[in-house]
Amino acid sequence: MDIFGGLLFGLKSVLHVDTLFYCFVGVTIGTLVGVLPGIGPIGAMSILLPATFGISPATAIIMLAGIYYGAMYGGSTTSILVNIPGEAASVVTCLDGYQMAKKGRAGPALGISAIGSFIGGTLSVVALMFVAVPLANVGLRFGPPEFFALMCLSMSLISYLARGSTFNAVLMIFLGLILGTVGMDPITGFPRFYFGSTTLLDGIGLIPVAMGLFGISEILMNIELKARSVLEAKIRNIFPTLEDWRRSIGPILRGSVLGFFFGLLPGGGAVIPTFVSYSVEKRLSKHPEEFGKGAIEGVAGPETANNAGSTGAFVPMLALGIPPNPILAILLGALMIHGVQAGPLLMQKNPEIFWGVIASMYVGNIMLLILNLPLIGLWIRILKIPYRLLMPLILLFCLVGCYAVNSNPTEIVIMIVFGFIGYVLRRCGYELAPLIIAMILGPIMEANFRNSLIMSDGSFRIFVTRPISATLLFAAGLLFLSSGFSAYRKAKKRVIELVGDED
Amino acid sequence: MKTAKAIVVTLLGLGIFVFSYSYRMGIGSLKSPGPGLFPFLLGLLLFLLSFCKVVAIMKKSEGSEKRTEGPIFFEKLFLLLLSLMFYAIFLNVLGYSIATFVTLLFIFRIAGYKSLPKISLYSMIIVVLSYFLFTSLGVVFPRGILGRF
Numbered sequence: 001m002d003i004f005g006g007l008l009f010g011l012k013s014v015l016h017v018d019t020l021f022y023c024f025v026g027v028t029i030g031t032l033v034g035v036l037p038g039i040g041p042i043g044a045m046s047i048l049l050p051a052t053f054g055i056s057p058a059t060a061i062i063m064l065a066g067i068y069y070g071a072m073y074g075g076s077t078t079s080i081l082v083n084i085p086g087e088a089a090s091v092v093t094c095l096d097g098y099q100m101a102k103k104g105r106a107g108p109a110l111g112i113s114a115i116g117s118f119i120g121g122t123l124s125v126v127a128l129m130f131v132a133v134p135l136a137n138v139g140l141r142f143g144p145p146e147f148f149a150l151m152c153l154s155m156s157l158i159s160y161l162a163r164g165s166t167f168n169a170v171l172m173i174f175l176g177l178i179l180g181t182v183g184m185d186p187i188t189g190f191p192r193f194y195f196g197s198t199t200l201l202d203g204i205g206l207i208p209v210a211m212g213l214f215g216i217s218e219i220l221m222n223i224e225l226k227a228r229s230v231l232e233a234k235i236r237n238i239f240p241t242l243e244d245w246r247r248s249i250g251p252i253l254r255g256s257v258l259g260f261f262f263g264l265l266p267g268g269g270a271v272i273p274t275f276v277s278y279s280v281e282k283r284l285s286k287h288p289e290e291f292g293k294g295a296i297e298g299v300a301g302p303e304t305a306n307n308a309g310s311t312g313a314f315v316p317m318l319a320l321g322i323p324p325n326p327i328l329a330i331l332l333g334a335l336m337i338h339g340v341q342a343g344p345l346l347m348q349k350n351p352e353i354f355w356g357v358i359a360s361m362y363v364g365n366i367m368l369l370i371l372n373l374p375l376i377g378l379w380i381r382i383l384k385i386p387y388r389l390l391m392p393l394i395l396l397f398c399l400v401g402c403y404a405v406n407s408n409p410t411e412i413v414i415m416i417v418f419g420f421i422g423y424v425l426r427r428c429g430y431e432l433a434p435l436i437i438a439m440i441l442g443p444i445m446e447a448n449f450r451n452s453l454i455m456s457d458g459s460f461r462i463f464v465t466r467p468i469s470a471t472l473l474f475a476a477g478l479l480f481l482s483s484g485f486s487a488y489r490k491a492k493k494r495v496i497e498l499v500g501d502e503d
Numbered sequence: 504m505k506t507a508k509a510i511v512v513t514l515l516g517l518g519i520f521v522f523s524y525s526y527r528m529g530i531g532s533l534k535s536p537g538p539g540l541f542p543f544l545l546g547l548l549l550f551l552l553s554f555c556k557v558v559a560i561m562k563k564s565e566g567s568e569k570r571t572e573g574p575i576f577f578e579k580l581f582l583l584l585l586s587l588m589f590y591a592i593f594l595n596v597l598g599y600s601i602a603t604f605v606t607l608l609f610i611f612r613i614a615g616y617k618s619l620p621k622i623s624l625y626s627m628i629i630v631v632l633s634y635f636l637f638t639s640l641g642v643v644f645p646r647g648i649l650g651r652f
Binding site: 050051053054167170171174175177178181185187188190192193216219220223387388389391392393395396399400403404407409410412413416419420423424425427428429430446449450453454457458459460 | 506510521535539546549552553556591594603606611625640643
């Protein structure tokens with residue numbers, strides 16, 4: 001099936017009443033969780049996962065994907081009106097979006113953010129089609145050593161791009177990989193680290209861990225969140241003026257390109273391109289002094305980049321089965337629960353999922369534009385719901401969502417334990433994304449590692465004698481070393497500063 | 504700093520536990536890797552990395568690094584975790600309606616609501632609405648003690 005044939009096939013499967021309905025539900029919930037604090041797309045996807053068991057895998061994934069890119073749209077509303085990002089990917093939008101709102105320009109800020117998100121999302125879907133298909137074809141040539149090397153490269157990238165300490169990210173990767181070994185051995189079925197618990201015999205569930213690490217820990221972090229003050233000014237002139245367009249079109253196009261390419265990188269996702277886009281726009285601007293004081297370019301670029309990034313992140317997941325961020329790790333887990341194996345064969349074995357998800361993004365982006373422009377007043381009203389009322393509701397959804405997967409209260413205990421672990425780790429500056437990605441990739445990585453050794457009669461040379469595997473491992477090693485050197489440089493700089501201070 | 508140390512020491516202990524436990528599971532040979540090989544390697548690497556981190560923290564402990572963290576609300580944190588544990592333990596015994604109602608009462612209280620009639624009303628409404636919402640999505644809840652009548 002060629003690209004356009006595939007797209008038509010996808011559109012045909014999406015343009016059904018029930019699929020459109022689930023896509024709409026997904027993007028609406030996504031916008032909602034983007035607007036609301038204390039619950040992100042990961043929590044929402046985990047909670048809704050059990051509700052998808054009765055529908056086809058393609059429809060389920062379309063709905064869950066809608067939550068992801070919908071949240072990117074919703075996150076900007078809180079950044080602009082409350083100065084609190086609904087999502088990590090909207091942090092940068094606070095800088096100029098809130099300043100614009102304070103100057104009475106909340107309307108154009110919200111408008112350009114929705115339109116930019118739409119353009120970025122749509123251009124990114126086009127790019128996704130053209131990149132994912134050839135990449136999946138390359139992936140078909142991969143054997144166990146190549147997949148193992150690819151996962152090593154993913155782990156290196158995740159630790160390299162970690163916002164905090166690289167060393168801490170590496171520790172989290174090892175912790176995640178170890179958690180992934182709990183349960184039955186993927187090759188022999190030998191039970192490991194289950195300590196007599198039938199729940200652990202199947203492995204530590206992805207949903208309890210994800211909900212604990214990202215849902216419960218978030219609530220524990222926000223336990224004392226005070227009421228937020230929403231700008232009371234009337235939102236007028238949502239459609240940007242010609243001058244706004246003139247200033248924004250460049251940042252939107254650049255944001256689309258940056259977002260898509262950073263989205264492809266494991267660990268990149270939608271957050272990093274927003275920072276890159278902001279600094280690029282500031283550097284290119286004729287009036288850099290306006291940045292931070294309400295420059296529309298500072299909203300248009302990053303908001304476009306986060307949507308383009310969230311779409312670009314689907315490429316490695318759909319084409320190679322490698323999730324570049326925790327949200328797509330949940331999506332990969334959802335595919336597995338539905339009995340679908342993501343990776344190079346997805347396009348051949350389940351074209352309705354591969355092309356259905358791509359086609360649904362075109363439809364979903366249009367739905368989001370409609371939801372986010374005329375219905376902005378509704379989202380503002382939702383923003384005013386006090387957190388102390390939301391918190392019990394979010395917790396209840398976490399509890400029920402976790403229980404509903406297997407009707408097993410032990411999984412709630414696992415969720416609570418991971419919620420506390422996540423809270424402690426976050427307070428000490430550890431990132432949780434490497435942990436969850438490693439936990440999901442762990443069993444696949446192990447199976448490929450052991451199969452490679454069996455193939456080579458126990459020789460590690462198989463990883464370096466095959467060209468693709470050798471290249472990937474070389475790149476992984478290079479990244480690892482360069483992050484080590486940069487950490488060394490930073491440490492050295494700190495020491496010099498300290499000595500200097502003492503002198 | 505104390506929590507950071509505790510985390511690294513825990514990881515160090517976990518590394519030791521994992522590599523010793525997986526060694527006993529059987530690491531096999533390189534030609535025929537056993538179920539313990541991969542976790543053995545992971546445990547060993549986690550131990551080595553954590554050890555390096557412990558040494559780094561020890562060296563730095565006299566230094567100037569101080570993380571500026573927000574205040575920790577121990578009481579609320581503890582009560583919230585306790586309420587959630589209560590839910591997990593008593594869900595099957597009490598059934599969805601009673602366990603959820605009681606847990607919500609606690610959580611609303613922890614969230615800052617003072618009036619008992621108000622939080623009882625909120626909890627009741629949420630229990631009823633959520634029951635219908637989730638059962639319509641196909642979730643089957645335990646009936647607990649209500650199932651006996």
